[in-house]
Amino acid sequence: MEENTPEYNEYRKQLLENAKKNAQKFKDEKIDIKDPSLIEKAASLARAVTSRGLTNKKADEKTIKLRDMSCHGDSELRPCSERRVSEKYPGSYYCGTCGCGDKKMTQLINLSINGKTEYSKLDYPKVSCPLNMPGFGTYVPYQEGVSENDRKKEIEKRYGIEYITENSH
Numbered sequence: 001m002e003e004n005t006p007e008y009n010e011y012r013k014q015l016l017e018n019a020k021k022n023a024q025k026f027k028d029e030k031i032d033i034k035d036p037s038l039i040e041k042a043a044s045l046a047r048a049v050t051s052r053g054l055t056n057k058k059a060d061e062k063t064i065k066l067r068d069m070s071c072h073g074d075s076e077l078r079p080c081s082e083r084r085v086s087e088k089y090p091g092s093y094y095c096g097t098c099g100c101g102d103k104k105m106t107q108l109i110n111l112s113i114n115g116k117t118e119y120s121k122l123d124y125p126k127v128s129c130p131l132n133m134p135g136f137g138t139y140v141p142y143q144e145g146v147s148e149n150d151r152k153k154e155i156e157k158r159y160g161i162e163y164i165t166e167n168s169h
C-alpha cells in the first residue's frame with residue numbers, strides 16, 4: 001500500500017483508532033506492570049504455550065527479527081530498559097517486566113546447552129510484550145498520549161507500521 005494515498009490514510013486512521021481503544025486496556029495492565037496479576041500471567045503463558053504446541057512451532061524469521069530489535073536493539077538502538085541480565089544463564093537476558101522470571105524458557109536469546117539450541121521467549125508463535133513493542137502480539141503503534149516510546153518510534157521509522165503490524169504476533 002502506497003503512503004499518502006486515501007487508502008493508506010484510512011488504514012492508518014483505523015490502526016490508530018484501534019491503538020486508542022486498546023490503550024486503555026494496556027494502560028490498565030501497566031498499572032500492575034511490576035507485578036502482573038496471576039490471571040494475566042497465566043493467560044499470557046497459556047497463549048504462548050498453546051501456540052508452541054507439541055512440535056515446538058516457531059514464529060517466522062521476520063517476527064523474531066522485530067522482537068529481537070525490540071528487546072536487544074542494535075549498534076544504533078539501545079536495548080529495552082526492561083531487559084535484565086540473567087543470573088542463571090550467563091550471557092543471556094530475560095524480560096524484567098512480563099513477570100515470567102529468569103527461566104530457561106523465558107530467555108531472550110537462544111541458549112546453547114550441551115550442544116542443543118534451546119527455545120527462547122522470542123521463538124513462540126504468539127507472545128506478549130508488556131510495553132506493546134513491535135514483533136509481539138500486543139503491539140500498539142506509537143502515538144502521543146497513547147503509546148509513547150522513543151525506541152518504538154525508531155523501529156517504526158525503520159520498518160514502517162504496516163510491515164510491523166503484519167509481522168507482530
Ligand code: SF4
Binds near residue numbers: 084130131133
Ligand atoms: S519483552 Fe518487551 S518489555 Fe520485555 S525486554 Fe522485550 S521489549 Fe522489553
